[in-house]
Amino acid sequence: MKAALTIDALEVNFGGFKAVDRMTTVIDDGELRVILGPNGAGKTTLMDLVSGKTASTGGKVHLYGREITNWPEHLIAREGVGRKFQIPSIFRDLTVLQNLEVAVSQEPRVFRNLRLGMAAADRKRIDEVIDLTGLEPVLETIAGDLSHGQMQWLELGMLITQQSRVILLDEPTAGMTQGETSKTADIILRLKGSHTIIVVEHDMAFVRKIAEKVTVMHMGKLLAEGPIKAIEADPAVREAYLGTGGLH
Amino acid sequence: MSNKAFLLGDRAVYIAFIVIVLGLPLLISDVFWLNRVARYLVFGMLGIAMALSWGYAGILNLGQGLFFGIGAYMVAMSLKLQSWTSLQQGSDTPVPDFMLWNAQPGAPTDLCCIVPGSWLWIPFQAQWFGIFMAIALPVIVALIIGVTIFRLRVSGVYVAIITLALVLLTRLIFIDAQPITNGFNGLTDLGWLTIGGVEFDPLMIETYYIVAVSVCIVLLLTRWLVSTRAGLILQSTRDDANRARYLGYDVASYQIFFFTVSAAIAGFAGLLFVIVSEFATPTYFDIAFSISMVVWAAVGGRSSLIGAAIGAILINTIEATVSESEMFQQAWRLIIGVLFVLIVLYMPRGLAGLARDILTRLVSLGRTKNPDAANASRNPAE
Numbered sequence: 303m304k305a306a307l308t309i310d311a312l313e314v315n316f317g318g319f320k321a322v323d324r325m326t327t328v329i330d331d332g333e334l335r336v337i338l339g340p341n342g343a344g345k346t347t348l349m350d351l352v353s354g355k356t357a358s359t360g361g362k363v364h365l366y367g368r369e370i371t372n373w374p375e376h377l378i379a380r381e382g383v384g385r386k387f388q389i390p391s392i393f394r395d396l397t398v399l400q401n402l403e404v405a406v407s408q409e410p411r412v413f414r415n416l417r418l419g420m421a422a423a424d425r426k427r428i429d430e431v432i433d434l435t436g437l438e439p440v441l442e443t444i445a446g447d448l449s450h451g452q453m454q455w456l457e458l459g460m461l462i463t464q465q466s467r468v469i470l471l472d473e474p475t476a477g478m479t480q481g482e483t484s485k486t487a488d489i490i491l492r493l494k495g496s497h498t499i500i501v502v503e504h505d506m507a508f509v510r511k512i513a514e515k516v517t518v519m520h521m522g523k524l525l526a527e528g529p530i531k532a533i534e535a536d537p538a539v540r541e542a543y544l545g546t547g548g549l550h
Numbered sequence: 551m552s553n554k555a556f557l558l559g560d561r562a563v564y565i566a567f568i569v570i571v572l573g574l575p576l577l578i579s580d581v582f583w584l585n586r587v588a589r590y591l592v593f594g595m596l597g598i599a600m601a602l603s604w605g606y607a608g609i610l611n612l613g614q615g616l617f618f619g620i621g622a623y624m625v626a627m628s629l630k631l632q633s634w635t636s637l638q639q640g641s642d643t644p645v646p647d648f649m650l651w652n653a654q655p656g657a658p659t660d661l662c663c664i665v666p667g668s669w670l671w672i673p674f675q676a677q678w679f680g681i682f683m684a685i686a687l688p689v690i691v692a693l694i695i696g697v698t699i700f701r702l703r704v705s706g707v708y709v710a711i712i713t714l715a716l717v718l719l720t721r722l723i724f725i726d727a728q729p730i731t732n733g734f735n736g737l738t739d740l741g742w743l744t745i746g747g748v749e750f751d752p753l754m755i756e757t758y759y760i761v762a763v764s765v766c767i768v769l770l771l772t773r774w775l776v777s778t779r780a781g782l783i784l785q786s787t788r789d790d791a792n793r794a795r796y797l798g799y800d801v802a803s804y805q806i807f808f809f810t811v812s813a814a815i816a817g818f819a820g821l822l823f824v825i826v827s828e829f830a831t832p833t834y835f836d837i838a839f840s841i842s843m844v845v846w847a848a849v850g851g852r853s854s855l856i857g858a859a860i861g862a863i864l865i866n867t868i869e870a871t872v873s874e875s876e877m878f879q880q881a882w883r884l885i886i887g888v889l890f891v892l893i894v895l896y897m898p899r900g901l902a903g904l905a906r907d908i909l910t911r912l913v914s915l916g917r918t919k920n921p922d923a924a925n926a927s928r929n930p931a932e
Contacts, residue, residue: 353796355792374795374800375792375795375796376795376796376798376799376800376801377798379795379796379797379798380798384796384797385796387792391790391792391793391796392789392790392793393785393786393789393790393793393794394789394790395785395788395789396782396785396786396789400782400785400786401786403779403782404782404783404786404794404797405797407797407798407799409779410798410799410800411803412780412803412804412807413780415778415779415780415783416775416778416779416780417778417779418774418777418778418779420779460793460797464797464798
């Protein structure tokens with residue numbers, strides 16, 4: 303299978319502290335990968351390094367064979383990496399529909415965007431995303447007035463509208479009710495196959511529902527990688543989670 | 551549904567504004583008042599520039615007077631050279647009177663070398679050059695400032711501080727370069743704008759129309775600009791610059807573009823102001839003037855172009871009316887200050903927001919049993 307994202311000995315040094323330390327993993331095209339790890343394991347920092355928010359101090363990131371290490375955020379995004387943040391990051395003063403319209407970003411340049419209306423193909427894609435995320439009833443609502451769950455789905459919807467090839471999801475179910483979590487799992491499962499998805503998550507019930515292959519990080523390093531069943535039985539993983547009560 | 555009503559209401563306000571602005575000479579026969587109104591319309595244009603940068607781009611520019619002042623000085627230089635005061639200095643070519651007062655004894659009475667730096671005035675003998683520079687120089691300066699600060703991702707209050715410092719710096723430079731700018735006194739006794747042999751006396755109806763038509767065109771063009779996709783993306787960078795970056799947009803290029811457009815509008819306003827007021831002074835670079843623009847936009851509604859324009863015109867009209875009375879003249883600044891604080895605290899969307907709320911209330915009254923209407927109509931796109 304073709305590799306979508308190759309993380310090769312990536313590391314970042316924050317004044318002597320290596321938040322991510324020679325981390326290596328390969329994520330295949332169309333794969334759904336879950337990244338686990340205790341607090342401070344470097345999961346979010348890894349996302350920051352891949353998406354360009356933080357500059358790495360060593361190692362390489364390849365996206366479909368092209369090196370994107372330390373590119374500016376918007377160029378990495380144009381190359382096909384979409385990112386969802388832990389705290390919903392949406393355009394709060396715009397309507398839900400306008401949020402999605404901004405996300406159709408096939409043409410990023412200022413002068414080419416000095417036009418009214420949008421292409422039929424873009425309109426169609428927005429409609430598909432509205433369908434997938436169930437945001438239809440709130441299209442004209444100001445995004446800042448949405449419920450927490452709806453904000454999360456809107457942000458997810460924006461990544462899909464953006465046509466990201468690789469989607470990074472940082473705790474997509476944080477703060478969600480059980481019903482909302484279950485709906486989020488459904489959305490993610492429907493994306494499986496057409497998108498490559500990397501999820502950082504703590505909620506094990508949710509992880510068991512969506513996960514195939516799991517990567518466990520500990521102290522910035524790769525600790526274990528494999529199917530969810532094997533990982534849960536791994537003594538090294540249990541050791542890492544000791545004191546936090548193990549995986550549960 | 552009520553969105554449609556809102557759009558209709560919005561369009562009605564634009565049409566009403568344009569009809570009133572263009573029809574005003576039919577109602578006001580006093581040319582002095584018409585000239586005053588023309589000045590307030592220019593301030594309305596500054597309100598539009600402010601709403602574009604503050605309301606739409608989220609860039610609080612506390613130094614908008616910089617661009618206004620540069621625009622004003624550029625065209626004033628040309629008009630000064632056309633003035634009779636520049637033609638009576640015993641030279642074949644025009645030389646501003648104040649340069650003669652500042653010249654060393656025995657200096658040649660010519661723009662090339664009467665005072666150090668006076669050669670900068672030479673191209674301004676052509677009126678079109680002054681008019682061109684009134685827009686071009688603000689654009690160039692805005693590009694330099696914009697590229698520097700937005701590429702470095704300076705935002706929020708830091709932009710306000712930098713722009714504030716720059717306008718003060720410019721004020722110092724213009725006062726300090728007294729031999730070529732006439733310092734504190736500024737450029738006075740200007741000639742009239744002359745196009746195709748027609749002289750535009752500031753008190754003529756035709757001059758009023760130059761301003762009125764310009765304001766309407768700028769209003770409609772800016773309105774078009776913010777309704778484009780680029781305008782929508784700009785608003786998204788205001789709400790969450792990081793999110794916009796992760797969607798693939800180079801946020802700085804949007805900020806630079808709209809900051810520069812706002813500067814061009816301010817420069818154009820400076821040009822028009824000189825045509826109707828016949829002077830350019832360093833007071834245009836005063837902090838108080840730039841802050842006033844912020845107040846106008848806040849009162850009118852910074853997220854509404856026409857709201858900010860109406861806010862500017864309204865405040866200036868009221869100010870002119872109350873300043874006839876000695877007592878009010880003293881209290882006016884206090885009143886404006888308190889008004890600004892109250893509006894920022896309790897009416898952050900200004901008069902435009904108030905008008906929209908009233909319209910929404912009316913629509914939902916007319917269509918009861920639709921609780922969503924009030925919510926759905928809060929559409930920020932003006």
